[in-house]
Amino acid sequence: MKKFIEKNLFTALTLILALALVFPALNVSAKNKEIGKYEVKVSYGIDGKYRAMKFVPVTVDMKSLEKDFKGEIEIRVPSRLPGSYDSYSRSVNIAKGESGQAIIPVRMPETDSKFTVNIMEDGKSVLEQKIIFSNGRVSEGNLFAGVLTDDFTSLGYLSYVNYGDIQSGRTGALDTVKLDIDNIGDNHLNIDGLDLIFINNFNMGNFSEENYKSLNAWVNKGGTLIIGAGVNESKTVKIIDKSLLEIKSNGTSNKSVKLVNDSLDLTLSSLEIKNSKVKIGSQGQELVYSVEKGKGEILVTTFDLGTEPLISSKDASEIWNKLLVSSFGDMRDKYKNGGMNYNYQTENLIKNIPVDKVVNVLTLAIIIAIYALTIGIVLYIVLKKMKKRDLIWVAVPTLAVGFALVIYLTGSSTRVNDLIVNQVNIIDINKDGKGQVKGCVGVGTKYKDDVTIEKPQNIVMNFMDASNGYYGMPEEQVLDKLRVKTAYKNNNSYFEFKDSNALEMKQFEISGKEEILPKIESTFNYDGGNLNGKIKNNLDSNINKLILVSGENVWDLGTVKKGEELSIDKLEISKASGVSMYGDELASKYVDVKYNKKGDVRSEEFKNITRYGNVLQMLSSEIIFNAESKLIAITDMEVDYGIEFGKKTLSKYDTTVLVQGSEIDFKDKDGNTNFPQGYFKGVVESTAGSANEDKHSGLIYGDGEMIYSFKVNDETTILNINVNKSESRYGNQGNKGSAEYYVYNYKNSEYEKIALDSSKEITLSNEIDYSVDNKIKVKVVLKDATEGQIPKLTIKGKVK
DSSP: OHHHHHHHHHHHHHHHHHHHHHHHHHHHHHHTTTGGGEEEEEEESBTTBBOTTSEEEEEEEEEESSSOEEEEEEEEEEOSSTTEEEEEEEEEEEOTTOEEEEEEEEEOOTTOOEEEEEEEETTEEEEEEEEEOOSOBOOTTSEEEEEEOSOGGGGGGGGGOEEEEGGGTEEEEEEEEEOOHHHHTTOGGGGTTOSEEEEOSOOGGGOOHHHHHHHHHHHHTTOEEEEEOGGGGGGTTTTOOTTTOOEEEEEEEEEEEESSSSEEEEEEEEEEETTOEEEEEETTEEEEEEEEETTEEEEEESSOTTSTTGGGSTHHHHHHHHHHTTTHHHHHHHHHTTTSOOOHHHHHHHHSOOOSOOOOHHHHHHHHHHHHHIIIIIHHHHHHHHTOGGGHHHHHHHHHHHHHHHHHHHTGGGOOOSEEEEEEEEEEEOTTSEEEEEEEEEEEESSSEEEEEEOOTTSEEEEEOSOOSOOOOGGGSOOOEEEEEEEEETTEEEEEEEEEOBTOOEEEEEEEEEEEOOOOEEEEEEETTEEEEEEEOOSSSOEEEEEEEETTEEEEEEEEOTTOEEEEEEEOOSBSSOHHHHHHHHHHHHHHHHHHTOSOTTSGGGTTHHHHHHHHHHHHTTSOOSSSEEEEEEEOOOOOOOOBOTTOOEEEEEEEEEEEEEOEEOBOTTSOEEEOTTSSOOEEEEEEETOEEETTTTEEEEEEEEEEEEEOOTTEEEEEEEEEEOOBTTBSOOOSSOOEEEEEETTTTEEEEEOOOTTOOEEESSGGGGOBTTEEEEEEEEEEEEEEEOEEEEEEEEEO
16 A cells, blocks of 8 residues: 555656746747747847936847737836736837837846846737846946947047046046937937937937937936037037027137147137027137036037047046046936936925825714713603604714715815826926926726826826835736736827826926916115015915025015015024025924924924925925025915826825015115125035035035035135035934134145134134135044034125
C-alpha cells in the first residue's frame, strides 16, 4: 500500500511539474502568435537619452504586413499601487503594407526599468513586447539640453560646457542631444525631461501651431529656451511666432565685443523684445536678453551661436557657464520634484474640500440623543397621560421620519453630486489685465465608480502623482489592474479611471488658459516702518484675504468686499521672511489656538485660515517674488476650464488666487527712500566647504562659508546700510554653534567681522566703503556643523 501511495504521489508531482513547464510556453506562444503580422520597433528618450522622474517619449514604429490596422498602441508602466499599472496610449490607423509611428510620453517610476508595449485591436492585445530602460539616463547633476539647428556640428562645443562652483563641489555639465521638430511634436510632455533647448540657425517657419503650443507649455512649466540671432536672424527671430515671443529686429551690424574674456568680431542684431531685460551687455551693445515666461525663461542672444570666431574661442563655453550657474540651483529643484509641481500643500488643498459648514459630531449626537429620549421616554409618558398609548404605532414612524428629515437638512451643506471637483486656481495678471491661469484640480466620485475625463484642446492638463519616491518592488509584481489610462487622441487627450474609490481625489495640473480681469486699484506709501495707502476692489467677487508682498516683506490687508474701498493706516509688516513662511505661520496659528485653547477657531478670523496658509505656501513655488511689489487676492471666484465629465453631475468648489503688480512709494517726508529688510535679496555668489542654504527653513547649515551679494538699484544713492538676519521658519533659532558674519570693505579690500545676533541689527558707518556700484557683500562663516541665519539688509537712500 505504501509503495502504491509513493508511486502515485511521484506520478502526480511529475505531472504537475510537466504542466508547469508546458503552460508558460503555451502562454508565450499565444501572446506572440501575431508576431508575423506586424513589424514593431521601439525606442525611448530623445536620441537615446532621458531624464528620470519626468515624462519620457517612447517612439513606436509599426508596419502592418497582412491587413489594414485600426486600433491603438498602449504602453503600460507600473504604478505606485501594488499590482496595478498606468497606461498611456495613442490611436493609429495603418494601411496594409504601410508603416506608422506613434510618440507616446510616459512617466516611469524611479525604481523601475521595465515597460510593456501592447498593440491593441478591438480592446484586446494582439502583440506584447517588453522593453527595458537599459541606459541613457542623464545624471542628476547635469543639465539636459536639446539642440535644434541645421548645423549641429557648429554647436558641438556645447557638449563640453561645464559650469558651477568647483570649490563647493556644485558642478555640472551640459548633456546635449540633437532635436528635430518631431521631438517637439504636439505634446510638451515629449520634451518634458529637457532643462534647456537651444534654437540656432534653424528655420522656425517650419514650426506648426501645435509645435508652438508645445514649446510654449514647456517654457511656462520651467524650461529655459535659448534662441540665437545674428547672421542667421532671418531663420529665427525674424519669423518667430508672436505666441512664443514678441520680437522685432532692426537689422544687424558688425562690432567688436567682449563676451567674457576675449574681444571678438561678431555680427549683432539690433532687437526690440517685449517685456525683456538685458542680461549681458550694455545699452547699444546688448548681447543677451531675458524674458520671463511662466516659471521658465527665454534667452535671446544678439549673435549667432555657431559661427566663427565665437566657436573657436574659450568664451563660447564661458558665457554659458556665466549664464547657467545662476540657474543651476533652480533647475536641480525642478529635477527633484519631477517637474510635476507636486508638494504637500497641493495635496492638502485638493483633498480638503472647502465646505462652508461641516456638521459637528456633537450636533449629530445631540439630535440622536433627543430622538432616543423622545421615542423611549417622552412619547411613552405623554401618550400614557393622554390615555392613548395605542397611537404609539403612528407616533413612532412619524417621529422617525421627522428626525430623519432634520438630519437630512442638517447635513445638506456636505451633500455632493456624482463628482466632486475641487479647484485651486492661480491667475498671474500682467500690466494689461491679462491673466495666465494655472490650476490644480481634484476630481473624486461620490461612490465607487468609473470616471472618464476629457480635457479641452486649448489647455494643458496632466495627471499629478504623489509617487516621487519608492514604489516597493514592482519588478516582481503581477500587474493586472489598471489604475489610470492617459489616452492621446489627435491633438487632445483624456483620462480613464477604473473602479475609482469614493472620495479618492484624482489630481491634475492645468495651464494654458487666459482670463481678462479688472485690476485691484491701490496706492501705498512706506514710511517710518509702517504702510499707508488705499485699496479698491474692482473684482466681481469678495476678497477673502488680501496680501501685499515686496521682496520678503508681507503685509496682511485682511478682507475686502466686492466694490469696497479700504484705507490702510500705519500697518506694520506681518512677516519679513517671505510668503511661504507667512503661510506657515497662518497654519500654525490655527493649530495653536485649537489645541492650546487660546481662542475660538470657529470665529470669522480663523475661517479657512489653514487653507489660505497652504495656498500661500504653494504660491511661493509657483510665482517669483522679487523686489517688484505684488498684491495677492484669495477669492472664491469660479474658473471654468471646459473639462468634460460626460453626463455626471458636479459639485464644484473654487479657491482662486489673483496675483498682480503693485507700486509702493518708499519715500519719506524728507524725500529719502527707505527699503525694508529683505527688499533686496541676497544672491549666493560663492561657497566653500559643505556650507549649504536651506531656503525652506531660512537657515544655513554645514562647515564652510557662503558669500552673499546684494545689488541695490542703480537709481539709488546709498545713505545708510543696516545688516540683520532673517527669521527662520522656526523662529530666531539660528546660530547653534559659532556662525560668524563679515561685511566686505572695498576701501581696505578685506572682510570685516561684525557682531551680529538675532536681537539687533548693525549699522555700517562710512557706507561708501562697503558698496561699489551699489553692490554689497556679506560673508557667513560656519564652523563645527554650525547652524546660522541668512543675512538681510535694510537700505536708506535717495534718488540720484
